[in-house]
Amino acid sequence: MKKILVTGGAGFIGSHLCERLLNEGNEVICVDNFFTGAKSNVVHLLDNPYFELIRHDITMPFYVEADEIYNLACPASPVHYQFNPIKTIKTSVMGAVNMLGLAKRIKAKILQASTSEVYGDPDVHPQTESYWGNVNPIGSRSCYDEGKRCAESLFINYHKQNNVKIKIVRIFNTYGPRMLPNDGRVISNFIVQALQNKPITIYGDGKQTRSFQYVDDLIEALIRMMNTDNKIIGPVNIGNPEEFNMLELADKIISLTDSKSKIEYQELPEDDPIQRKPDISLAKELLNNWEPKTNLTQGLVKTIDYFKKVL
Numbered sequence: 001m002k003k004i005l006v007t008g009g010a011g012f013i014g015s016h017l018c019e020r021l022l023n024e025g026n027e028v029i030c031v032d033n034f035f036t037g038a039k040s041n042v043v044h045l046l047d048n049p050y051f052e053l054i055r056h057d058i059t060m061p062f063y064v065e066a067d068e069i070y071n072l073a074c075p076a077s078p079v080h081y082q083f084n085p086i087k088t089i090k091t092s093v094m095g096a097v098n099m100l101g102l103a104k105r106i107k108a109k110i111l112q113a114s115t116s117e118v119y120g121d122p123d124v125h126p127q128t129e130s131y132w133g134n135v136n137p138i139g140s141r142s143c144y145d146e147g148k149r150c151a152e153s154l155f156i157n158y159h160k161q162n163n164v165k166i167k168i169v170r171i172f173n174t175y176g177p178r179m180l181p182n183d184g185r186v187i188s189n190f191i192v193q194a195l196q197n198k199p200i201t202i203y204g205d206g207k208q209t210r211s212f213q214y215v216d217d218l219i220e221a222l223i224r225m226m227n228t229d230n231k232i233i234g235p236v237n238i239g240n241p242e243e244f245n246m247l248e249l250a251d252k253i254i255s256l257t258d259s260k261s262k263i264e265y266q267e268l269p270e271d272d273p274i275q276r277k278p279d280i281s282l283a284k285e286l287l288n289n290w291e292p293k294t295n296l297t298q299g300l301v302k303t304i305d306y307f308k309k310v311l
Contacts, residue, residue: 001050003027005066005108007058007099008073010037012178013113013171013215015045017070020219022048029064033057036075041178058095059087062102068226069110071099074148076115078141078269079184085143092147093154100158103165111167111226112155114235116276117145118170126277129170129235140270152235159233167225167232172239172278176215176299177306187212187300190250191307194259204268206247209275213240214299217292224287232286239278240292256300 004021008014009030014037018028027050030042034055045051056062058073074091075081081088096112103110119127120135135145158164175187183189193200221238244252247263254261283290 001025001027002067003029003065005029005031005064005069007031007069007071007095008037008113010034010039010042010053011072012036012041012176012180012183013174013218014070014072015041015178016176016215016219017072017222018042018045018051020223022051026050028052029054029066031056031058031062032073036080036180038180058098059090061098064102065106066108069099069103069108070113070222070226071096071110072113074113074144076144078144079182081144082140088143089147092144092151096151096154100154100164104158104162109165109167109226109230110155111169111222112151113222114152114168114170115144115148116170116172116237116239116278117141118149118152119276120145121273122275125275126241126279127237128279129237129282156233165230167228168234168236169222169225169238170235170278171218172213172237172276173210174213174215174218176303178215179303181307181310186210186246186249187253187303188307190253191257191300191304192311194253194257194261195304195307195311197260199264200250200254200261201264201266202246202250203266203272206250206263206265207245208268208272209243209245209277210249211240211243211277212249212296212299213238213292214294214302217294221283221287221290224290228286236283236286237278237280238283239280241278241280242296243275243277244296252296253300253304256297257304
Protein backbone atom coordinates (compact mmCIF):
# COMPACT_ATOMS: atom_id res chain seq x y z
CA MET A 1 0.00 0.00 0.00
CA LYS A 2 1.37 3.40 -1.04
CA LYS A 3 0.30 6.70 0.48
CA ILE A 4 -0.55 9.00 -2.43
CA LEU A 5 -1.32 12.73 -2.38
CA VAL A 6 -3.57 14.06 -5.17
CA THR A 7 -3.86 17.85 -5.41
CA GLY A 8 -7.03 18.96 -7.16
CA GLY A 9 -8.35 15.55 -6.13
CA ALA A 10 -12.01 16.60 -5.94
CA GLY A 11 -11.97 17.90 -9.52
CA PHE A 12 -13.17 16.18 -12.66
CA ILE A 13 -9.92 14.29 -13.42
CA GLY A 14 -8.66 14.18 -9.82
CA SER A 15 -11.74 12.40 -8.49
CA HIS A 16 -11.43 9.65 -11.11
CA LEU A 17 -7.75 9.28 -10.20
CA CYS A 18 -8.49 9.09 -6.44
CA GLU A 19 -11.10 6.40 -7.09
CA ARG A 20 -8.76 4.30 -9.22
CA LEU A 21 -5.85 4.60 -6.74
CA LEU A 22 -8.11 3.50 -3.86
CA ASN A 23 -9.41 0.57 -5.91
CA GLU A 24 -5.81 -0.51 -6.42
CA GLY A 25 -5.33 -0.71 -2.64
CA ASN A 26 -3.57 2.59 -1.91
CA GLU A 27 -4.11 5.19 0.78
CA VAL A 28 -5.16 8.50 -0.81
CA ILE A 29 -4.97 12.04 0.54
CA CYS A 30 -7.14 14.32 -1.60
CA VAL A 31 -6.40 18.06 -1.37
CA ASP A 32 -8.69 20.62 -3.02
CA ASN A 33 -9.75 24.24 -2.46
CA PHE A 34 -13.11 23.54 -4.19
CA PHE A 35 -12.86 26.36 -6.72
CA THR A 36 -13.75 23.98 -9.56
CA GLY A 37 -13.65 20.74 -7.56
CA ALA A 38 -16.73 19.53 -5.67
CA LYS A 39 -17.36 17.33 -2.64
CA SER A 40 -20.05 15.57 -4.66
CA ASN A 41 -17.28 14.15 -6.90
CA VAL A 42 -15.69 12.28 -3.97
CA VAL A 43 -18.57 11.87 -1.48
CA HIS A 44 -18.83 8.18 -2.43
CA LEU A 45 -15.20 7.73 -1.29
CA LEU A 46 -15.58 9.30 2.16
CA ASP A 47 -16.58 6.03 3.88
CA ASN A 48 -13.33 4.42 2.78
CA PRO A 49 -10.96 4.46 5.80
CA TYR A 50 -8.00 4.87 3.44
CA PHE A 51 -9.35 8.09 1.89
CA GLU A 52 -8.77 11.51 3.42
CA LEU A 53 -10.21 14.79 2.10
CA ILE A 54 -8.52 18.08 3.04
CA ARG A 55 -9.63 21.58 2.03
CA HIS A 56 -6.46 23.45 1.21
CA ASP A 57 -5.13 25.83 -1.43
CA ILE A 58 -1.72 24.72 -2.72
CA THR A 59 -0.56 28.30 -3.24
CA MET A 60 0.05 27.99 0.53
CA PRO A 61 2.62 25.51 1.93
CA PHE A 62 1.33 22.06 2.82
CA TYR A 63 2.97 19.37 4.94
CA VAL A 64 2.08 15.70 4.80
CA GLU A 65 3.83 12.33 4.45
CA ALA A 66 3.37 10.55 1.10
CA ASP A 67 5.16 8.20 -1.28
CA GLU A 68 3.82 9.80 -4.45
CA ILE A 69 2.24 13.13 -5.42
CA TYR A 70 0.00 13.80 -8.41
CA ASN A 71 -0.12 17.58 -8.90
CA LEU A 72 -3.43 18.21 -10.71
CA ALA A 73 -4.60 21.38 -8.95
CA CYS A 74 -5.46 24.21 -11.38
CA PRO A 75 -8.66 25.29 -13.14
CA ALA A 76 -8.38 23.94 -16.69
CA SER A 77 -11.13 25.55 -18.75
CA PRO A 78 -10.96 29.14 -20.06
CA VAL A 79 -14.17 30.18 -18.24
CA HIS A 80 -12.63 29.25 -14.89
CA TYR A 81 -8.96 30.06 -15.39
CA GLN A 82 -9.77 33.51 -16.82
CA PHE A 83 -12.12 34.29 -13.90
CA ASN A 84 -9.09 35.11 -11.73
CA PRO A 85 -5.99 34.99 -13.95
CA ILE A 86 -3.61 36.02 -11.17
CA LYS A 87 -4.82 33.19 -8.95
CA THR A 88 -4.54 30.77 -11.90
CA ILE A 89 -0.89 31.55 -12.54
CA LYS A 90 -0.18 31.47 -8.80
CA THR A 91 -1.73 27.99 -8.59
CA SER A 92 0.51 26.71 -11.39
CA VAL A 93 3.72 28.41 -10.25
CA MET A 94 3.51 28.70 -6.44
CA GLY A 95 1.61 25.42 -6.30
CA ALA A 96 4.47 23.74 -8.18
CA VAL A 97 7.05 25.33 -5.86
CA ASN A 98 5.17 24.14 -2.77
CA MET A 99 4.58 20.60 -4.05
CA LEU A 100 8.14 20.22 -5.34
CA GLY A 101 9.45 21.49 -2.00
CA LEU A 102 7.30 18.88 -0.27
CA ALA A 103 8.49 16.12 -2.62
CA LYS A 104 12.10 17.12 -2.01
CA ARG A 105 11.67 17.03 1.79
CA ILE A 106 9.83 13.71 1.97
CA LYS A 107 11.64 12.12 -1.02
CA ALA A 108 8.38 11.45 -2.86
CA LYS A 109 7.98 10.90 -6.59
CA ILE A 110 5.87 13.72 -8.11
CA LEU A 111 3.88 13.93 -11.36
CA GLN A 112 2.96 17.26 -12.93
CA ALA A 113 -0.27 17.43 -14.92
CA SER A 114 0.82 19.84 -17.64
CA THR A 115 -1.28 20.58 -20.70
CA SER A 116 -1.42 20.68 -24.48
CA GLU A 117 -1.94 24.44 -23.99
CA VAL A 118 1.86 24.77 -23.68
CA TYR A 119 1.84 24.39 -27.50
CA GLY A 120 -0.46 27.44 -27.85
CA ASP A 121 -1.87 27.89 -31.35
CA PRO A 122 0.55 25.40 -32.92
CA ASP A 123 2.49 25.87 -36.16
CA VAL A 124 3.39 22.17 -36.09
CA HIS A 125 0.72 19.48 -36.55
CA PRO A 126 0.35 17.02 -34.90
CA GLN A 127 2.26 18.23 -31.83
CA THR A 128 5.28 16.28 -30.62
CA GLU A 129 6.96 16.81 -27.26
CA SER A 130 9.97 18.42 -28.99
CA TYR A 131 7.80 21.30 -30.31
CA TRP A 132 8.31 24.47 -28.24
CA GLY A 133 4.90 25.98 -28.89
CA ASN A 134 3.43 29.24 -30.14
CA VAL A 135 2.05 31.03 -27.08
CA ASN A 136 1.03 34.67 -26.67
CA PRO A 137 2.61 35.56 -23.29
CA ILE A 138 0.27 38.53 -22.74
CA GLY A 139 -2.94 37.07 -24.19
CA SER A 140 -6.10 36.22 -22.27
CA ARG A 141 -5.12 32.52 -22.11
CA SER A 142 -1.54 33.15 -20.97
CA CYS A 143 -2.30 32.85 -17.24
CA TYR A 144 -2.88 29.14 -17.86
CA ASP A 145 -0.49 28.48 -20.77
CA GLU A 146 2.48 30.32 -19.26
CA GLY A 147 1.70 29.11 -15.74
CA LYS A 148 1.96 25.51 -16.92
CA ARG A 149 5.09 26.24 -18.98
CA CYS A 150 6.72 27.76 -15.89
CA ALA A 151 5.64 24.76 -13.80
CA GLU A 152 7.38 22.43 -16.28
CA SER A 153 10.55 24.52 -15.96
CA LEU A 154 10.37 24.31 -12.17
CA PHE A 155 9.94 20.53 -12.29
CA ILE A 156 12.91 20.06 -14.60
CA ASN A 157 15.12 22.30 -12.46
CA TYR A 158 14.12 20.67 -9.15
CA HIS A 159 15.06 17.39 -10.80
CA LYS A 160 18.43 18.61 -12.11
CA GLN A 161 19.41 20.65 -9.04
CA ASN A 162 17.86 18.64 -6.19
CA ASN A 163 17.42 15.14 -7.66
CA VAL A 164 13.64 15.22 -7.11
CA LYS A 165 11.98 12.26 -8.86
CA ILE A 166 9.64 13.91 -11.37
CA LYS A 167 7.22 12.99 -14.15
CA ILE A 168 5.62 15.47 -16.59
CA VAL A 169 2.61 14.68 -18.77
CA ARG A 170 0.95 17.06 -21.23
CA ILE A 171 -2.78 16.35 -21.15
CA PHE A 172 -4.87 16.99 -24.27
CA ASN A 173 -8.65 17.66 -24.23
CA THR A 174 -10.26 15.23 -21.82
CA TYR A 175 -13.96 14.66 -21.15
CA GLY A 176 -16.27 12.34 -19.22
CA PRO A 177 -18.55 12.11 -16.18
CA ARG A 178 -18.03 14.72 -13.41
CA MET A 179 -17.27 17.58 -15.78
CA LEU A 180 -19.02 20.70 -14.56
CA PRO A 181 -22.15 21.70 -16.52
CA ASN A 182 -20.78 25.27 -16.62
CA ASP A 183 -17.28 24.05 -17.39
CA GLY A 184 -17.02 26.14 -20.56
CA ARG A 185 -15.24 23.39 -22.52
CA VAL A 186 -16.70 22.39 -25.83
CA ILE A 187 -18.01 18.90 -25.00
CA SER A 188 -19.81 19.92 -21.79
CA ASN A 189 -21.16 23.07 -23.52
CA PHE A 190 -22.54 21.12 -26.48
CA ILE A 191 -24.06 18.33 -24.36
CA VAL A 192 -25.79 20.71 -21.94
CA GLN A 193 -27.13 22.85 -24.81
CA ALA A 194 -28.31 19.76 -26.73
CA LEU A 195 -30.06 18.19 -23.73
CA GLN A 196 -31.91 21.47 -23.13
CA ASN A 197 -32.70 21.90 -26.86
CA LYS A 198 -30.91 25.27 -26.77
CA PRO A 199 -28.86 26.60 -29.71
CA ILE A 200 -25.42 24.98 -29.87
CA THR A 201 -22.77 27.69 -29.80
CA ILE A 202 -19.96 27.33 -32.31
CA TYR A 203 -17.17 29.91 -32.24
CA GLY A 204 -15.72 30.88 -35.61
CA ASP A 205 -16.62 28.76 -38.64
CA GLY A 206 -16.54 25.45 -36.73
CA LYS A 207 -13.67 24.11 -38.85
CA GLN A 208 -11.17 24.31 -35.99
CA THR A 209 -10.18 20.83 -34.75
CA ARG A 210 -9.60 19.13 -31.41
CA SER A 211 -8.88 15.58 -30.32
CA PHE A 212 -10.92 14.26 -27.39
CA GLN A 213 -9.75 11.75 -24.81
CA TYR A 214 -12.09 9.88 -22.47
CA VAL A 215 -11.13 10.28 -18.81
CA ASP A 216 -10.53 6.55 -18.12
CA ASP A 217 -7.84 6.44 -20.83
CA LEU A 218 -6.09 9.42 -19.24
CA ILE A 219 -6.15 7.90 -15.73
CA GLU A 220 -4.58 4.69 -17.06
CA ALA A 221 -1.78 6.75 -18.66
CA LEU A 222 -1.16 8.84 -15.52
CA ILE A 223 -0.72 5.74 -13.38
CA ARG A 224 1.51 4.06 -15.95
CA MET A 225 3.63 7.20 -16.18
CA MET A 226 4.01 7.40 -12.39
CA ASN A 227 5.16 3.77 -12.36
CA THR A 228 7.83 4.18 -15.06
CA ASP A 229 11.54 3.96 -14.31
CA ASN A 230 12.91 7.05 -12.52
CA LYS A 231 15.02 7.91 -15.60
CA ILE A 232 11.80 8.58 -17.55
CA ILE A 233 10.71 12.10 -16.67
CA GLY A 234 8.86 13.37 -19.75
CA PRO A 235 7.21 15.49 -20.90
CA VAL A 236 4.91 12.91 -22.51
CA ASN A 237 1.79 13.76 -24.52
CA ILE A 238 -1.36 12.02 -23.27
CA GLY A 239 -4.33 12.37 -25.60
CA ASN A 240 -6.42 10.76 -28.29
CA PRO A 241 -5.03 11.37 -31.81
CA GLU A 242 -8.46 11.08 -33.48
CA GLU A 243 -9.24 14.59 -34.73
CA PHE A 244 -12.69 16.17 -35.15
CA ASN A 245 -13.83 19.64 -36.13
CA MET A 246 -16.45 21.46 -34.07
CA LEU A 247 -19.23 20.97 -36.62
CA GLU A 248 -18.66 17.20 -36.65
CA LEU A 249 -18.73 17.16 -32.85
CA ALA A 250 -21.95 19.22 -32.70
CA ASP A 251 -23.67 16.94 -35.24
CA LYS A 252 -22.63 13.83 -33.30
CA ILE A 253 -23.92 15.20 -29.98
CA ILE A 254 -27.22 16.38 -31.53
CA SER A 255 -27.68 12.88 -32.95
CA LEU A 256 -26.78 11.03 -29.70
CA THR A 257 -29.07 13.24 -27.58
CA ASP A 258 -31.90 13.26 -30.14
CA SER A 259 -31.88 17.03 -29.71
CA LYS A 260 -33.83 19.72 -31.56
CA SER A 261 -30.96 22.19 -31.12
CA LYS A 262 -29.84 24.37 -34.01
CA ILE A 263 -26.30 25.65 -34.50
CA GLU A 264 -25.52 29.28 -33.64
CA TYR A 265 -22.25 30.91 -34.73
CA GLN A 266 -20.30 33.40 -32.61
CA GLU A 267 -16.96 35.16 -32.92
CA LEU A 268 -13.81 33.12 -32.24
CA PRO A 269 -12.20 34.08 -28.86
CA GLU A 270 -8.69 35.57 -28.74
CA ASP A 271 -5.81 33.09 -29.25
CA ASP A 272 -8.18 30.13 -29.63
CA PRO A 273 -6.08 27.39 -31.32
CA ILE A 274 -7.13 26.43 -34.87
CA GLN A 275 -5.98 22.84 -34.49
CA ARG A 276 -4.79 20.58 -31.71
CA LYS A 277 -3.80 16.92 -32.01
CA PRO A 278 -1.23 14.91 -30.04
CA ASP A 279 1.51 12.76 -31.46
CA ILE A 280 1.41 9.90 -28.91
CA SER A 281 4.35 7.85 -30.26
CA LEU A 282 6.37 8.55 -27.10
CA ALA A 283 3.52 7.52 -24.78
CA LYS A 284 3.15 4.23 -26.67
CA GLU A 285 6.88 3.61 -26.39
CA LEU A 286 7.29 4.48 -22.70
CA LEU A 287 3.94 3.39 -21.20
CA ASN A 288 3.71 -0.28 -22.24
CA ASN A 289 1.94 0.35 -25.54
CA TRP A 290 -0.63 2.63 -23.91
CA GLU A 291 -3.17 4.11 -26.30
CA PRO A 292 -6.76 5.33 -25.91
CA LYS A 293 -9.32 2.49 -25.81
CA THR A 294 -12.54 4.56 -25.81
CA ASN A 295 -13.73 6.05 -29.09
CA LEU A 296 -15.63 9.33 -29.20
CA THR A 297 -19.10 7.79 -29.56
CA GLN A 298 -18.59 5.40 -26.61
CA GLY A 299 -17.26 8.19 -24.40
CA LEU A 300 -19.98 10.65 -25.38
CA VAL A 301 -22.75 8.15 -24.55
CA LYS A 302 -21.36 7.76 -20.99
CA THR A 303 -20.89 11.52 -20.61
CA ILE A 304 -24.40 12.30 -21.89
CA ASP A 305 -25.88 9.78 -19.40
CA TYR A 306 -24.03 11.58 -16.61
CA PHE A 307 -25.29 15.04 -17.67
CA LYS A 308 -28.87 13.75 -17.95
CA LYS A 309 -28.72 12.89 -14.22
CA VAL A 310 -27.03 16.17 -13.28
CA LEU A 311 -29.45 18.37 -15.21
